[in-house]
Amino acid sequence: MKRTHNCSELTAKDIGKEVVLMGWVQRRRDHGGVIFVDLRDREGITQVVFNPKFNKETHEKAHVIRNEFVLAARGTVEPRPDGMVNPKMKTGEIDVMASELWIFNMSRTPPFVIEDNTQVSESLSLQYRYLDMRRPGLQTNLMLRHKAAAAIRSYLNNLGFIDIETPFLTRSTPEGARDYLVPSRVNPGQFYALPQSPQIFKQLLMLAGFEKYYQIVRCFRDEDLRADRQPEFTQLDMEMSFVTEEDVMAVTEEMLVAVFREVLGVELEHPFKRLTYDEATGRFGLDKPDLRFALELTDVSDIVGTSEFNAFADVVKAGGLVKALNAKGCIGFSRKEIDDLTALVAIYKAKGLAWIKVRPDAWQSPIAKFFSDSEKESLRQRLDMEPDDLVFFVADQPKVVNEALGQLRSHLAEKLKLIKEDTYDFVWVTQFPLVEYDEEGKRYIAMHHPFTAPLEEDLSRLSQDPLTVRSRAYDLVLNGIEIGGGSIRNHQRTVQERVFEALNIDRDTYEKKFGFLLEALDFGAPPHGGIALGFDRLVMLMAKQTSIRDVIAFPKTQKAACLLTEAPCEASATQLEDLSLRVRPTKK
């Protein structure tokens, strides 16, 4: 017995053929006489009919069939009787009239119905992920993931990129996310780390002369999870020699255009938009702006900084900012709605949310009385305030103002349904600051990573005024979600050392931690740069999902557990002994 067709391909043109189908029972309808079975495989569903008039013995056998049984049916493709065609099904013109039935396996009643439209708690679906993945939605997502990976590989292969694997058992890197550590049995007391990214290795591959490298590779970060963050995730990692930012961005962009065309049949608008980091945070508040809608932030510090309203004036005097967001036509927002928005900005550390409702005759606002007529006129002009508008203000340090209003902006867009669905809006954000100040550690840390090259024209300020130094780093943002980032790297030892020093890493330390890289740079390092794209996030957006768990076959829960295999779990005494490890009792 050999399968002849899948469950989606038989149509009227196949009438009369003898076929063998194999698959799972989606649903059984037993009419006492005739029994209908919807047989499902990964391609689709075909109705198999067991009719006692046609084959009594097979019909008898079919009585035991239940949902999710796995079976094979041999039969003849027949047209449906008049008026019985099911236009909703691809195979709705035909039946397979069964002459023989093999039951490969029975099935327990599944804990949930295998259908897209049934809601199941995520813990249950993860515990039975193999059943969850029988549902068409996840099947489609994972097939789309495969197609995207295949399209990427084929595109990059054609451009001469070389796929090279890098190690998973690597040296722990001190900066950045927490590492997953792996104890070394043969080196008691010593540990490998799982890579957060193959960053250093891909740079070494450039030094080795491969010129164009890529890898679709698993990365590991021991940090808390989110809807778009898993402890192990997949990135498309690329690196190129003899390139500038423009080259890396062009290759990435053209690749994505090709992938979206091939996988989704979508023609992306390109070249992608560009914003510098300062423009992005200035106009949209965030370094990952969603440009599917307008709604920009406006700086009004100069107007209100000298006003009678101390809450604004004091902030401006202290070097802060006052920015505004004009919610056009939102004058109808209730007190509660405004309170909710105030609570929203409070999450991002804003101490308050001031507002003005523009009525045709006057402004309704707790703060309007503090402004002079000329200040009001300036605000009106700057913010294009028209009757029915509702304008929000946040005053604080720039980071807080931008973050809070940026989040408010996205929230309002969703609330007001300003977002054009079904669009893919890409934007490059360039010239990120090289470093930022870490309040907790009281020092400068690399915003991207310490191998990022500073902009040549800012290099002279590196030691005196590192915060003003822009870098040759770029992020790729899709619909407000960061899907990738990269940079041109330091290929000259002297520049790399200056960056380390700007980060307050002393010579002894960086020699010890990155000496191998610095030494490598001494041996003819070519200029190089690259990018890493979050493959899970990219596929998530292509599949129109909101969590990367929906495009990962076996994702972990928020506590980084696999509910199916019950990982992580305790190690046996023997394992610990082999590894020279002792586990401290967990503290209560």
Next chain:
RNA sequence: GGGGACGUAGUUCAGUUUGGUUAGAACGCCGGCCUGUCACGCCGGAGGUCGCGAGUUCGAGUCUCGUCGUCCCCGCCA
């Protein structure tokens, strides 16, 4: 580390505000009937440690505290 939501038949939920008789519905499941259904139909039935543990009370699904789990968010994620 912090904030929030949720946890009740196999599943998805109602019931919790205001404690009170035997904890309900739909789907699923089991049995019977049914030869054209495709969310098949009709009849009947089984199925519950109300996440877990304390406490308050004459009495707790309902109130309190703790705990476990899942999700969303802040911190964190070079």
